[in-house]
Amino acid sequence: xxxxxxxxxxxxxxxxxxxxxxxxxxxxxxxxxxxxxxxxxxxxxxxxxxxxxxxxxxxxxxxxxxxxxxxxxxxxxxxxxxxxxxxxxxxxxxxxxxxxxxxxxxxxxxxxxxxxxxxxxxxxxxxxxxxxxxxxxxxxxxxxxxxxxxxxxxxxxxxxxxxxxxxxxxxxxxxxxxxxxxxxxxxxxxxxxxxxxxxxxxxxxxxxxxxxxxxxxxxxxxxxxxxxxxxxxxxxxxxxxxxxxxxxxxxxxxxxxxxxxxxxxxxxxxxxxxxx
Amino acid sequence: xxxxxxxxxxxxxxxxxxxxxxxxxxxxxxxxxxxxxxxxxxxxxxxxxxxxxxxxxxxxxxxxxxxxxxxxxxxxxxxxxxxxxxxxxxxxxxxxxxxxxxxxxxxxxxxxxxxxxxxxxxxxxxxxxxxxxxxxxxxxxxxxxxxxxxxxxxxxxxxxxxxxxxxxxxxxxxxxxxxxxxxxxxxxxxxxxxxxxxxxxxxxxxxxxxxxxxxxxxxxxxxxxxxxxxxxxxxxxxxxxxxxxxxxxxxxxxxxxxxxxxxxxxxxxxxx
Amino acid sequence: xxxxxxxxxxxxxxxxxxxxxxxxxxxxxxxxxxxxxxxxxxxxxxxxxxxxxxxxxxxxxxxxxxxxxxxxxxxxxxxxxxxxxxxxxxxxxxxxxxxxxxxxxxxxxxxxxxxxxxxxxxxxxxxxxxxxxxxxxxxxxxxxxxxxxxxxxxxxxxxxxxxxxxxxxxxxxxxxxxxxxxxxxxxxxxxxxxxxxxxxxxxxxxxxxxxxxxxxxxxxxxxxxxxxxxxxxxxxxxxxxxxxxxxxxxxxxxxxxxxxxxxxxxxxxxxxxxxxxxxxxxxx
Numbered sequence: 001x002x003x004x005x006x007x008x009x010x011x012x013x014x015x016x017x018x019x020x021x022x023x024x025x026x027x028x029x030x031x032x033x034x035x036x037x038x039x040x041x042x043x044x045x046x047x048x049x050x051x052x053x054x055x056x057x058x059x060x061x062x063x064x065x066x067x068x069x070x071x072x073x074x075x076x077x078x079x080x081x082x083x084x085x086x087x088x089x090x091x092x093x094x095x096x097x098x099x100x101x102x103x104x105x106x107x108x109x110x111x112x113x114x115x116x117x118x119x120x121x122x123x124x125x126x127x128x129x130x131x132x133x134x135x136x137x138x139x140x141x142x143x144x145x146x147x148x149x150x151x152x153x154x155x156x157x158x159x160x161x162x163x164x165x166x167x168x169x170x171x172x173x174x175x176x177x178x179x180x181x182x183x184x185x186x187x188x189x190x191x192x193x194x195x196x197x198x199x200x201x202x203x204x205x206x207x208x209x210x211x212x213x214x215x216x217x218x219x220x221x222x223x224x225x226x227x228x229x230x231x232x233x234x235x236x237x238x239x240x241x242x243x244x245x246x247x248x249x250x251x252x253x254x255x256x257x258x259x260x261x262x263x264x265x266x267x268x269x270x271x272x273x274x275x276x
Numbered sequence: 277x278x279x280x281x282x283x284x285x286x287x288x289x290x291x292x293x294x295x296x297x298x299x300x301x302x303x304x305x306x307x308x309x310x311x312x313x314x315x316x317x318x319x320x321x322x323x324x325x326x327x328x329x330x331x332x333x334x335x336x337x338x339x340x341x342x343x344x345x346x347x348x349x350x351x352x353x354x355x356x357x358x359x360x361x362x363x364x365x366x367x368x369x370x371x372x373x374x375x376x377x378x379x380x381x382x383x384x385x386x387x388x389x390x391x392x393x394x395x396x397x398x399x400x401x402x403x404x405x406x407x408x409x410x411x412x413x414x415x416x417x418x419x420x421x422x423x424x425x426x427x428x429x430x431x432x433x434x435x436x437x438x439x440x441x442x443x444x445x446x447x448x449x450x451x452x453x454x455x456x457x458x459x460x461x462x463x464x465x466x467x468x469x470x471x472x473x474x475x476x477x478x479x480x481x482x483x484x485x486x487x488x489x490x491x492x493x494x495x496x497x498x499x500x501x502x503x504x505x506x507x508x509x510x511x512x513x514x515x516x517x518x519x520x521x522x523x524x525x526x527x528x529x530x531x532x533x534x535x536x537x538x539x540x541x542x543x544x545x546x547x548x
Numbered sequence: 549x550x551x552x553x554x555x556x557x558x559x560x561x562x563x564x565x566x567x568x569x570x571x572x573x574x575x576x577x578x579x580x581x582x583x584x585x586x587x588x589x590x591x592x593x594x595x596x597x598x599x600x601x602x603x604x605x606x607x608x609x610x611x612x613x614x615x616x617x618x619x620x621x622x623x624x625x626x627x628x629x630x631x632x633x634x635x636x637x638x639x640x641x642x643x644x645x646x647x648x649x650x651x652x653x654x655x656x657x658x659x660x661x662x663x664x665x666x667x668x669x670x671x672x673x674x675x676x677x678x679x680x681x682x683x684x685x686x687x688x689x690x691x692x693x694x695x696x697x698x699x700x701x702x703x704x705x706x707x708x709x710x711x712x713x714x715x716x717x718x719x720x721x722x723x724x725x726x727x728x729x730x731x732x733x734x735x736x737x738x739x740x741x742x743x744x745x746x747x748x749x750x751x752x753x754x755x756x757x758x759x760x761x762x763x764x765x766x767x768x769x770x771x772x773x774x775x776x777x778x779x780x781x782x783x784x785x786x787x788x789x790x791x792x793x794x795x796x797x798x799x800x801x802x803x804x805x806x807x808x809x810x811x812x813x814x815x816x817x818x819x820x821x822x823x824x825x826x827x828x829x830x831x832x
Contacts (some may be wrong), residue, residue, distance in 0.1 A: 029661065033666055034665055035669075036666075037665070037666040037667070037669055038673065041670060111572075112575060115571070115572045115579065116576065116578055117579055118576065119576040119577075120580060120583045123806075125802075126801070126802045126803070126806040126809065127799075127802040128760075128763050128764040128767045129764075130767045130768045130771065131779065131782055131798050132798075134782060134783065134785075135602065135603075135798075137786075138601050138602060138786075138791075139599070139601065140598070141598065213678050214764070216678075217678040217680045217681050218678075221680055221772065222768075222771060222772065229680070233684065235684070236687070244685060248685065249677070251678060251681045252673075252677035253676070255677070256676040331730065332729075356729070357729040357730045358729075358732055359730065359731060362731070363727070363730050365723050365726070365727065367723065369721075369723045369724055369726070371727075371742070371745070372822055372823075373746070373748070373820070373822045374741070374822075382741070383731040383732060386731065386734070386737055387731075415822040417822055435731065
């Protein structure tokens, strides 16, 4: 029988519980193999130079990286960079929500608004926010603002689309039920339309946050003068490969953390959605 | 005629180390070849568990099941699912991304029991028999619920199973469609006789379709009553108000209702 | 909008479908016209605040359409197409590679516990790192600039495709697997007739996102390290204060992005025509 985890029909071996080695192995299968796999890759990397593996040999081995990260974590530049980036993302992200959600709701509710605004968004959206960087630099007085603008753009499209999508698929039965119960317009919005759209909005937020991270790095690397992305680029230019890796990892971890945060927030806002 | 099913001392305990849910508590049941055995009981009484054990999707904790003398289920081991014990599922399992014809012929063709041309011919004949002629190239998504059920039954029959397992197949249909489907099924089985294991909530459906009706208790599942049904086949909806039908119903409905109330009180939730 | 639900439903019913589509079209054009008008007014005519420094609409359009452009880029020049095709070629290669590898890895991960346990942790570690953060690393490791750019573009699409494929496989109702086994399908047949078609909807959603990601990474990596291509040209035009050229390139980029996503969507709709009758297809 294939070791196919998708077929939930339990085979005898899998349903047996117990403390034998076989059972422990099965239960923590993923964890064990995963650790071995990541560990194996790290080991390979460590001895890449000695083993003569091309490419990887150019990059400093993991031990050097750990050393470098110890240095970096203690430097003030690193933490200021983190902080600045955090501010940028927050502002850009929040702005995208503040403008995107109302606009999306308006477009979903009003046919005229939708028909006039949608074609414009369809034209502007395919242009990657990265391509907007020069315009942003020209237009906004400070580099800071242009970075925030790019972050905003990235998230804005997602938020808009998700809000429109969510609001337009509300089951008309809910509206009718509310109206027959005698709700006012505001009441209808606040207790019916808005909560029903929330799951979509929230999905938009989670995805949007991911995009924000991509944008921030882009903007910082290309047009910024502080921030982790900028630091990353700097390290590259001075050929400090270990630092490059550390920055990458730091960005990755921070991105992961912020996504997790947003997901948590998402669950708080929509407690009625069951976890899949 | 094949399809003699014999169940002895079937016991199924879920999660034996912790919650110890006893789904089946020692069932003995025999189904003769060609017999239509209808199993009725409230939710959670173990009927689906029993069907899964026969089909090979699940195992028994103790006891055994034999099919035509061959053991197909033993404690903690089951023969893998196969065409000899084919299942018609509750919510339908026609592959939506393939045409009706492909769905119906894929079994025999995959198992190399029939060539494609032969399978197509037989499939078309059976589909016409259930009023689905001309729908060979349609996708399941284009069919109504009742139509999909018919196609799925044809798909099952095309595989010439030893025993046909039906898991509340008409549950999702409205009452009117359901009664029509029941008639179709009996007519089809007169033409293509099979051993059938059919589970349902609906007592009338069980009596209408079955050669014998097995009433199970609420959890843990045991056999409470077995009643033979000797109304002549093929049965028409008119039989539903005949005195013989109502007499059989009278012997069973008290027991069934009592089990249903017991299950309700214990808060058995519908396992949809 | 208070009594609106009832009345607007009635209103819609009285207007025929064709009419409302025409109305939508007109309103759309109105919106677009308003947008361009705004651009023209704010930048070309009045030069309000910092809008003054943005590229002018008239100048850009004129440049784009002129046979003899001031800065060497227009619909008539060779160089325009050189950059265009250079970018398209890279996206095409990267996308195709990402799709094939991504679907392969995704399917294998869904299929085999072992494979998944080995590969998934590696993917999860690599994924949170934004694509652009990979640029320095890839530049170090890759033998050439072209390869580097393609690799980066590939990476973005690859992660997305793999993830969506895995999600797609997970989303397949278990009952189809049971039915297939009952019908005597071999493991290979299950893969071919259940897993792949079943996951296809999710995969295609992923592909559209991946396509957008491709363009995004492409532009970014071209800006940073390219020698030709739309992204590179945008940056160069900015650097040399050739704003009209920059606008032309941005618009071209937008058109490419739109057309390629549209293409992916159409292919998806064709492959999954069985869905048409079941549910309203996703518009994106």
